[in-house]
Amino acid sequence: MFIYCFIFTIEKLTFLILMNTSKTRNLHTNLRLARRFFYFLLIAFITFGATTTMTSCNSKKKLAAERAAAEKQKRIDEAKSSLTALLSDTNMDLEEKKRRLAAIKAQNIDDPEVRNLIAAVESQIEQQEERIRREEEERRRAAEAEKQVESVNEKMSRVLGEIANAPNANAANSKIAEMLQMFESPDTPVLIIIAEENGKKDYDRPTTIEKYLNYIKDQKKAMDRVANVGMNSAGKIKLLELRK
């Protein structure tokens, strides 16, 4: 409106100037010239305004795009940094690591390096989970083996005591026959640890369960403890390790 008034004023001024300065002094001609000038100015202003507005819009869009790009790069950099930290921290709680990875994945960052890092962290998590599963399995087996050793130890201690203290050979032989039922065969190997140092075991000459039980009967002493037991699929002892 202001521009229109401004142009209209200029038109009037042009008319007056023309009226005063023109050689023709023709009112109609001057008015037409003033009108033309008015239209010229109007078009010029509109063109200038449109161009200015368009340029301004383009600048804003460019700026916004630059900001978006910078923001995206910032997110990529942050994601890379976080993922690298996740990769290097092998002591972090696995659930916490998974939670942080999920948060990064939720950002849907489209960057090849970030994708590779995500894959690496996922692979690391899988490996850690596998290791934890293995450790749990080993613990379970160790606990089972310990339970088995305790069970065999308890029974063996009782029966070996009975063999050693049997009133006569027949009574001892009967206990030996009972005991042999627990074993795969009378030739089941028996290893007796006489010393152990830094995980290295020293054994007495290996014997068989039948000879060992007869030894207990002959010597009338049962002092060895069960150290390890190997069982077969039928639940029979296939290897017995004792400790003096």
Added chain:
Amino acid sequence: MQNSYKNLWFVVLLLLGTSFFNVEAQSHNNDDEISPARKRAIDSLALEKIRDLSKYISIVGSKETAFSEAQRVIDRTLELFSPGAEMGVSSVNRKAIQYYPIRTYLERLMALNYDQVTIEWYNIEYISDLEKQPDGRYVGVITIYQRFEGRDGDMVKYSDVTKKDITVYVERKETQIAGNVIGFWDVLLGDVRVSETRRK
């Protein structure tokens, strides 16, 4: 002149060769060194074998032992000895000491003409500690005192106390059990020599 050079080279090579074998032998010995704790365990193991032998001899000698049991115990006793080992037998009634293969000794013991035989070993101890030999074996001597008593009815017909020296050989061996190589100490007894006999 050429001959002297040849001789010199020969001496140098001989010296180098000797040094090499010395170093090799020393490093081998160092590899096989055992700690005092392990050595004590081996000493105890050897003493235990002597106590086992003592028990086996008393079982074989006892007239209460069934023949089949005695035969089984003889077989087990033989497992304690190195092949060809002998047992010295003495008597207060004669000066000569006779040596028998272990099986022969045990069978003679079974056949002794008494109603009751009591054999007891005591004061079992090392008189020569287990020492490592150049061949890697450990060899020692354990002495024991044996009290022997042969009765007919309630009457003691013969008795004596004999001091015996037993050579003990301990050797590191390996065997495979359930697919695993097991290292063990094999204790084998050698000759049992009589060193003194007196009346009980």
